[in-house]
Amino acid sequence: MARRKKIYEGKAKILYEGPEPGTLVQYFKDDGGAFDDEHREVVEGRGVLNNRLSEFFMTGLNGIGVPTHFIRRINMREQLIRAVEIIPLAVVVRNFAAGSMSDRLGIPEGTALPRPIVEFYFKDEELGDPLVTEEHIIAFGWASQQDLDDMVALALRVNDFLSGVMMGVGIRLVDFRIEVGRVWDGDFQRLIVADEISPDSCRLWDLRSGARYGKDADGSDPHKLSEAHTEVARRLGVLPTNVTHATKPTLIN
Incomplete structure (x- = not known):
């Protein structure tokens, strides 16, 4: 092309x-x-x-x-x-403690979380993409409460799919990041998964050896x-x- x-x-x-x-x-x-x-x-x-x-x-x-x-x-x-229209938030789903979550909360890496945890990070490289709460997101107009509910539901569905696919090939999906965008069908708005899903946006560990792939690999x-x-x-x-x-x-x- x-x-x-x-x-x-x-x-x-x-x-x-x-x-x-x-x-x-x-x-x-x-x-x-x-x-x-x-x-x-x-x-x-x-x-x-x-x-x-x-x-x-x-x-x-x-x-x-x-x-x-x-x-x-x-x-x-x-x-x-x-x-x-990309919503200016990175949506991170965590199944096991690792990376910044372990650093922030003192939870040992590899600890299974009681349920998948969804976090939001404001996309701003100069600020280091800081972790933000739903209160911040709504107060600053980055997304509405309905958007947030839809983003969480979307992220958890992606998590179910990716976890199953990776488990099937002997890889643990520790966490991953997606971006979400708005599209319009006439006057109706809906949210869809955008950007990419690749090893660069996932933390992946081998189930048997513990070898690290994706964003945890030796960059x-x-x-x-x-x-x-x-x-x-x-x-x-x-x-x-x-x-x-x-x-x-x-x-x-």
Whole structure:
């Protein structure tokens, strides 16, 4: 697909004008990082894997009735998506204590939580994407109470799906982050899953060995990060089983 007008460029993706009104082309870069990852290494092939893995997860969610912005994959690095109005909040679902939750509350990493906990973070890089309460969100007009209720329900449905998929390939879904966008059908507004779902936005631990994939992988070592992303893709069937690294991935169509 020929390049179109650039709409936005972030750490890991570029958005271009889509071929039809209400659409965008999302391009996955090789650099970037997870929502609280300080490392921003360029890893060759990372964008290709994240494009395909996000397609895998978004297609699965669409298939069970969880609405997403994903329309179809265009090529190795691009996908066609619906244009949405992104709510300026990262929605994090935690199944086990880890990362900033363990630091804040003193809960040992790996402790199973009594139920999935949904947290909201205000998307502002300069502020470090701070944790915010529902009171903050409503007071500052970032979302309404109805939006928040819908976002929690959406996030928990995504959690059920991702947890089951990962458990089926021997991986524990510790936590993950999604973004949510508004779309309108006439005068009716609804919320859908947007941005991406990939190892960069998930904390993933091997059920047997405890090996860490996704955002918990060693981001200071590009080779290890590449291997971690590739292992997730291989287990999910996105890569052939004989691929050992993701320097130049061979994808299954």
